[in-house]
Amino acid sequence: MTPTHLLYLHGFRSSPQSAKATRMAAWVREHAPRLTWWCPQLPPSPHEAVRMLEHGVSRWPRERMAVVGSSLGGFYATVMAERLGCKAVLLNPAVDPARDLARHIGETTAWHSDDRFFFRPEYVDELRDMTPGRLADPTRYFAVIATGDEVLSWREMSERYRGGHLRIVEGSDHALSDFDEHLPHLLHFLELGPSP
Template sequence: MDPQTTHLLYLHGFRSSPRSTKARIVADRVARRHPNLQWWCPQLPPSPHDAIDMVMKGIAHWPRKSMAVVGSSLGGYYATYVAGMTRCRAVLLNPAVHPARDLMLYIGDQTAWHDPAEHFYFRPEYIHELRAMEVGPLTRPERVFAIIAKGDEALDWHEMSARYPDSNIKLLEGGDHALSDFEKAHLDDVMAFINPV
């Protein structure tokens, strides 16, 4: 039996931020019902290498057995890396599976979803950084819970499902990339899997 989660990391997606709807929903649930749970949702830099370096340094002293990570989209790819390195519990929300391929279309100037005035440059070398983070099959697939929407307009649900064959998968018949019904339909399942104090 796994110990209850004491530390929770949330990783947002590409062009997103800790102000994303899902990040704020989880943060609010943690604040209201799990005030003793250590919560961290950092603003990730555009460089995948810098993002994962910051994350791994930030969780270096977290207890591996009682930490968990939630990742959305590109954050789901990062969360898979974190789970591969730490074997912690992970919840993946429409996780990116082949970002090195998919994000080649986005090389150049980008704007942030939550503040169009905020720009960043997605560099060609970031594609190589993403490739370097591929972790292969997970050693503890049962510690992963993926929510995958067949209606995802950005990512292929077949690829997402195939990436986590031995994990717990909640496959939605419709839905969208943002999981617009996240709070009403999925938040309780996420928190139950994380099993926070």
Template sequence: MDAACSPPAPPALPPATHLLYLHGFRSSPRSFKAQRLAAHLAVHHPQVHWACPQLPASPAAAWALIETTVAGWPADTAAVVGSSLGGFYATRLAAQRGFRAVLINPAVDPARDLARHIGEHPAWHDPAQRIFFRPEYVEELRALATGALPHPGRVLLIAATGDEVLDWREMVARYPGSRHHVVPGSDHGLSDFDAHLPALLAHLGLACGDLAKVCQAG
């Protein structure tokens, strides 16, 4: 079954010139979605300024790094893609700076969800590296929570009904007025990411190009 999109796209903005990717909890810039997107931009949109920083475990430190990374970026042509916890940060960035945003299975209430994960964890892409989620990080997440978005039409939500970590219905309810690209099945990591890359790129005002070529090259 194809993904369902609603409501219609907002009035067109200029194509994105700057793009920030924010990874999820225990993830890194080595995320396959980040690498797929970076590879596509390098081939088809090399003019787009790309940033994908390694976010610290501390939400306050992560937010400070995000603000530093996008300092001076133009609001009308800057965009952010956030996955899971990165989607929570991307929501705040969209609210504060008016950036276009693509949220992939975003964490709606990470303070609630991650309170169960206080302690030490292996990093997804390097099990030898350890991440320690401290109790005070829960309060840092609460401090970063964002209310209603001032420009909901600038947000595209990609929510998988097969997400085994977060509830896609909670995601849809969190973003009224935004575009909802609901993916039947799939999973939290959106392992069929390539199938949804055209919707992501369209939201950013970027042509899809030859996705098959990028996939084969990857």
């Protein structure tokens, strides 16, 4: 079913100004102007982020919405998809951010601005507490996974989303700098575009 509402979730230290988020926003403006698009700036607290997202989509039709998430946003997209039963597209998704982000506790900066924020120890606990168990329906997921990801393990990502629709990319990088090559496949999965 073609979605009428699309949520995009950026990664850790990222923002709605990321290359992938702005590319997706531009595609929506040009090709699907009636699609409800929301790409919010996520707060550092995972609990606050998910609470904000749940509130923001509370009036969205579950069967006509989808979520796209990159890196930590891919983890949040999984949390949302498991809670709401919607489709999700994951771009090099974080599988165990509680483990991976524990070393980032302290003050840090965002990639797209000089804004500084604190990643607090309790945020690691929040991530651990919200980590979904086994996926209820892996076929609702489409994951783009780069073997050249320098931040996350592509094998761990592949194992986590086994049974879903996986696009394993030889090479590339964590940011998926070649995102334009994968966009048609993502759109086809969401039923927003033709088969590539």
